[in-house]
Amino acid sequence: MAQITLKQLAELSGLSVRTVSRVLKNQANVVPEKRETVLRLAEQYHYVPNMAARNLRLRKRSFVGILCRDFGTEVFVQKINDLELRLSSAGYYPVLGHLDRSPADLERMLSDWAGIAGYVVVMNSVPEQAVECLNELAGRRLPLRFIFVDQPGTENAHTLLIDRASGVCDAVTSLLESGRRRILHCGCLASRKEGIRKAFARLPDSCAGRAEALYLERHGEFEDGYGAGPRILDSGADAVFFDTDRMAAGFLKYAAEHGIEIPRRMAVVGFDDDIVARMSIPSLSTVAHPVSEINSTILEIIERNPEEPVRRMFPTRFIPRESSR
Amino acid sequence: MAQITLKQLAELSGLSVRTVSRVLKNQANVVPEKRETVLRLAEQYHYVPNMAARNLRLRKRSFVGILCRDFGTEVFVQKINDLELRLSSAGYYPVLGHLDRSPADLERMLSDWAGIAGYVVVMNSVPEQAVECLNELAGRRLPLRFIFVDQPGTENAHTLLIDRASGVCDAVTSLLESGRRRILHCGCLASRKEGIRKAFARLPDSCAGRAEALYLERHGEFEDGYGAGPRILDSGADAVFFDTDRMAAGFLKYAAEHGIEIPRRMAVVGFDDDIVARMSIPSLSTVAHPVSEINSTILEIIERNPEEPVRRMFPTRFIPRESSR
C-alpha cells in the first residue's frame, strides 16, 4: 500500500522535516498553529512512520527470533503465548522459525533476520544436526545474540536451563508418601531418571527402605505409551512416571480399554503439563515447566542487553491431579 | 553484536562499495583477484548483510504478520506450522501478534510493523472488539495489506473463507448412511447447523425419511461437553455432533466414567481435527480444516501481490475414526 512519508508531509505543510518530526514525536518548541497543521495533515493522509527506517537509523531491532523444532507441542504453545504478551507490551515482536531444516537454510534464515532481530531465542528440543550448526552460528560474530532455553548453548550465549529433575523428584516423593512402593519409570530421558534417583535418595521416613524403582525404556510418544501397556502391567508397579504427558495419555488409553482402574490399581504421572493432561480421563498429574519465570528473564535480558552471558537454572514443579490421588 | 558493514569492507579492501557489492551478489565484471580479496575479507570478518537496510532500499517487506486470538488451539498450531514452512522457503517470516488486546495496543502493534511486514494474516476467532478495530485499520490506508482467514474482512482485504458446513454435512451423511437415525447437534455455531441441515435436506435413500435432527445448545469447551453428558443421554440420540473436538473430548470423558459405550451406544463426531481427536479414547471422528489449501493461497497472494482482493471459499472434510464406526 502506498505510504506517505515524513518528507511528503513536510512538503505538504510547507515546513521542514525537522518540524514535522518534532510534532509527530510530541517534542517541544513548535508553535501551536504549525503543530495543528501537521497533525491535521498526518491524520488526513494516514501517516504511519516506517519502522524499518526508524530502526535502521536508531540501530534498534524490535523483533525477536524464536527458533523451535515443532510449534505443535502444547508446551511450546504455552511458552510462546506468554512470551508474545510480554514482548509486545515492551515493543518487541516474535518472529517464528522452524529448526527442522538444513544448516544452509537455517543460516539463510538467520541472515535474513540480521538487522531486524537483535535476539534469537532457541527453544528446547533442538534436532541433532541443528545443534552443531547453531553453535557454530552463535559462536561466530553474527549480528544476533542467542538465548538458549532448556538447552546448553555456546559460551557467549545466554543460557536458561530447566531443572526437570526437581519436579520429577517432587512427583515421585509424593507417590511414595501416598503409599506407592514400586515406581516404574517409563521413558528414556536422563533428566527424568535423575529426578527419580533423587527422590529415592531422600526416601520419606514412612517408606523405611521398602520402595523399589523399576525402569522400562521407551520413547515419549502417544503410541509408545499405548504400546507399553502390557509390559507396564506385568512389571508389578503400583505407579508409573512417564517422560511426557502424550506418552502417559497413550497408557491411559490402554488402561481404559483393558479396565485398569487409574489411580486405584496404578498411579500415573506425566511431564509437561500438556493440554492432554487436563483433558485426559482421569485428569493427569504432571510436572509443569517454569514458563513465566523463564519468559520474564528473557525479557529482562532483551531490555537490559547485558554483555556478559546470563546463565540461570529454573526448577519445574509437580501438579497433582486425579491420576495419582 | 558489532556488525561489519559493506562500507567497512570496502575500506578494508581498498575497493569501492560498488565492487564489494558486486562480488557479494555474485555479479559479473570483477577481476578474479579483487573478487578473491573481498570474499576472503567477508569471510574473515563474518560479514552478514543488514536486511533492514536492504529491504528499506528495495522497498521490500519480508515479514508477514499473523494475528490470532489464541495461539493455543491445536488448529491454529497446525496452520502456523505449515504456513511457516511455506513462508520461510520463499524468504518470508511470520511475526506473531495476539488479537486479545485493546484497540490502541492493536494499532500500536500494527504501526510497529509498518515498513517491515507487507501483509497481515488475520486468523479466525477474532474477538468482538477487535473486529471493529481491525476493519477500521484495514479500511484505512495503512501500509499493510490484510488477509482475513475464516472471517469476513473489509472490502479491499483478501478473504479466504472456510466452508465448515461441507465437512459437517459429509459427517452427518456418513452417520445416516451407517444407520444412525437420531442425530443430536450439541453446540451453538450456525455453520455447523447449516451443515446438518444440508445433510438432512439430501437424506440418503436408505433412510427413507425416518431420521431426526435434535439440538442441544452449549458452548464449545471441554467442560461444556462433559457437563452436557446427562442431557445427551436423555435425548435418545444415537449419534452426536459437537461444535469442537475439545467439547467432544469432554463428552467422551463423561461417557467413559458412566460406562457408555462409544460408538456402539452412541456415535460421536467433533470438529477441528484437534490433537485430542487423535489421542482420545476412542479416537474421535472429526472434520478437518483445509490447512494446506488456505496456506498455499496465502503464499500465492503474498508473492503475486494482486491489486484486486482475492476472495475464495475452501471446503472442510470429514475424517472418520473409531468414535463413529
Add this chain to the structure above:
DNA sequence: TTGAAAGCGCTAACAA
C-alpha cells in the same frame, strides 16, 4: 571493469 553518488524513510546534531 570500476567508482561516485543518489536515495530508501527516518533521527538528531548543529546552525540560524
Add this chain to the structure above:
DNA sequence: TTGTTAGCGCTTTCAA
C-alpha cells in the same frame, strides 16, 4: 523556534 544536513547500511544508475 525552525531549517539544513549527515548518516543508519544498502542498492543501483550513470559516468569514467
